[in-house]
Amino acid sequence: MEQAIQTYLDMRKRLKAYEYFDWLAGWDRETEAPKGSQAYYSKMVEVMALERYALESQADYMNAIETLYEHLDTLDPDLRVEIKNANKALRMIKCVPKDELIAYQVLVSGASNVWAQAKDNDDFAAFEKTLEQVIAFNRKLVKYLETDTLKGYDVLLDLYEEGMGVKDYDAFFDHLRTELVPFVKEVMDAPKKTYPRRLKSARYPKDLQHTFSMYLLDVFKYDQSHGVLKTSAHPFTSGVASVDTRITTHYDETNITSSIFSTIHEMGHAIYEMQNDPKYDETNLHGGSSLGIHESQSRLYENMIGRSRAFWDTHYGALVNTFPKQLKNISLDDFFGYINQAKRSLIRIEADELTYALHVMVRYELEKAMINGRLKVSDLPKKWRLLMGRYVGKRPANDKEGVLQDIHWSFGSIGYFPTYALGSAYAAQIYDAMAKDLDIDQLIRTNQISVINAWLKDHVHRFGQSKTPKEIIMHATGKPFDPSYYVTYLKDKFRP
Numbered sequence: 001m002e003q004a005i006q007t008y009l010d011m012r013k014r015l016k017a018y019e020y021f022d023w024l025a026g027w028d029r030e031t032e033a034p035k036g037s038q039a040y041y042s043k044m045v046e047v048m049a050l051e052r053y054a055l056e057s058q059a060d061y062m063n064a065i066e067t068l069y070e071h072l073d074t075l076d077p078d079l080r081v082e083i084k085n086a087n088k089a090l091r092m093i094k095c096v097p098k099d100e101l102i103a104y105q106v107l108v109s110g111a112s113n114v115w116a117q118a119k120d121n122d123d124f125a126a127f128e129k130t131l132e133q134v135i136a137f138n139r140k141l142v143k144y145l146e147t148d149t150l151k152g153y154d155v156l157l158d159l160y161e162e163g164m165g166v167k168d169y170d171a172f173f174d175h176l177r178t179e180l181v182p183f184v185k186e187v188m189d190a191p192k193k194t195y196p197r198r199l200k201s202a203r204y205p206k207d208l209q210h211t212f213s214m215y216l217l218d219v220f221k222y223d224q225s226h227g228v229l230k231t232s233a234h235p236f237t238s239g240v241a242s243v244d245t246r247i248t249t250h251y252d253e254t255n256i257t258s259s260i261f262s263t264i265h266e267m268g269h270a271i272y273e274m275q276n277d278p279k280y281d282e283t284n285l286h287g288g289s290s291l292g293i294h295e296s297q298s299r300l301y302e303n304m305i306g307r308s309r310a311f312w313d314t315h316y317g318a319l320v321n322t323f324p325k326q327l328k329n330i331s332l333d334d335f336f337g338y339i340n341q342a343k344r345s346l347i348r349i350e351a352d353e354l355t356y357a358l359h360v361m362v363r364y365e366l367e368k369a370m371i372n373g374r375l376k377v378s379d380l381p382k383k384w385r386l387l388m389g390r391y392v393g394k395r396p397a398n399d400k401e402g403v404l405q406d407i408h409w410s411f412g413s414i415g416y417f418p419t420y421a422l423g424s425a426y427a428a429q430i431y432d433a434m435a436k437d438l439d440i441d442q443l444i445r446t447n448q449i450s451v452i453n454a455w456l457k458d459h460v461h462r463f464g465q466s467k468t469p470k471e472i473i474m475h476a477t478g479k480p481f482d483p484s485y486y487v488t489y490l491k492d493k494f495r496p
């Protein structure tokens with residue numbers, strides 16, 4: 001056992017270094033790298049992927065994990081979780097043929113570029129073949145990784161959110177479909193308030209938006225000695241340790257709110273990882289418990305804090321100072337109503353809180369159908385429009401605003417989207433628990449978001465990956481997951 005532990009720890013140290021440089025190169029691709037360098041990068045990635053594979057598949061390392069997995073009970077609790085996860089990851093190496101796995105890694109390393117060009121040109125056909133290959137591999141992957149309890153799409157869902165399969169998600173989305181689709185219709189049918197046209201028609205220069213994003217970093221106490229803010233086509237957070245957690249945002253000069261809420265959203269993700277216990281930095285337990293828990297933190301910061309009245313009572317003045325011409329004579333009431341209006345929309349990341357989960361439900365149903373073989377990639381744009389009409393009530397006129405809008409499938413992330421809706425639902429339950437301990441509005445008004453950060457650190461963040469999503473929800477709220485907190489929150493906020 002001692003020998004096995006030592007072998008595991010030695011290899012972990014080496015693999016962490018590979019992971020770090022892989023992470024750094026990935027960050028560079030998305031933020032700085034010139035387009036023309038892609039082919040060269042892909043060649044380098046192929047070599048590195050082979051090197052890493054050779055390490056991960058070394059017999060003594062695999063044997064060590066197997067030995068430790070057989071004696072899980074004797075390990076200390078943190079190592080026990082690591083070995084459980086390592087054994088799960090090892091199945092990828094043991095059950096999937098090496099040449100197929102490497103070919104797939106090369107495919108997805110270049111696919112986001114193919115996707116970006118197809119999106120720019122509104123040309124689904126240019127992405128179709130790549131997406132077909134991604135789906136084909138994932139359908140094979142499902143067969144390779146199936147267990148007695150996980151079948152089909154379950155296998156992929158479980159990779160992103162342990163313990164959530166088709167049965168669980170079907171129940172969750174059925175609840176949302178029953179409660180929210182008619183409620184959304186009721187809200188949309190109610191008389192609409194109108195807002196000053198200038199909010200939408202003014203031009204908001206990028207450099208000023210950047211100034212305000214930097215202001216937001218200070219308000220939320222995002223630690224700039226351990227993180228940076230850059231721009232990318234699709235905002236994201238990328239962290240490797242509590243000491244290095246970076247974010248991006250996206251500046252749209254015709255839209256004042258897009259970068260504000262992207263920046264706050266990504267800060268929510270980043271503060272989570274920055275507040276992980278530093279003891280996890282050099283282990284495999286750094287990061288979020290799951291994608292759903294991760295998204296719960298970004299949504300809590302973005303929607304429950306960032307769109308609250310207390311927040312804008314406190315910070316609207318600073319926004320007006322940044323855009324004095326554009327926001328002249330626009331009242332706080334108008335701005336506050338404008339950022340919280342619910343409307344039928346096409347773009348998920350721009351969607352309001354009320355309809356957001358319905359955008360996700362569209363993707364869930366499409367993925368499920370593609371993995372089950374009931375939907376061909378070539379039929380995807382048509383089916384996308386159909387479901388958008390049915391749930392959100394608005395159909396895109398082109399694929400750029402439809403099926404090509406998200407980067408995820410180009411990364412090979414199938415089974416990822418449903419965690420977004422789950423995250424919003426977790427957030428409502430966690431916020432409810434936090435509101436029992438703290439006067440959240442008062443803390444926001446007195447610029448003490450650090451106290452909110454500290455509560456979340458204690459109840460959620462510090463554990464990194466050492467607890468499962470179910471354990472985190474239980475620890476933070478004292479109850480198992482219950483989607484009714486989410487539906488209640490939405491109905492209270494948006495009831496006409």
Ligand SMILES: [Zn+2]
Pocket residue numbers: 265269295298
């Ligand atoms: Zn997010």
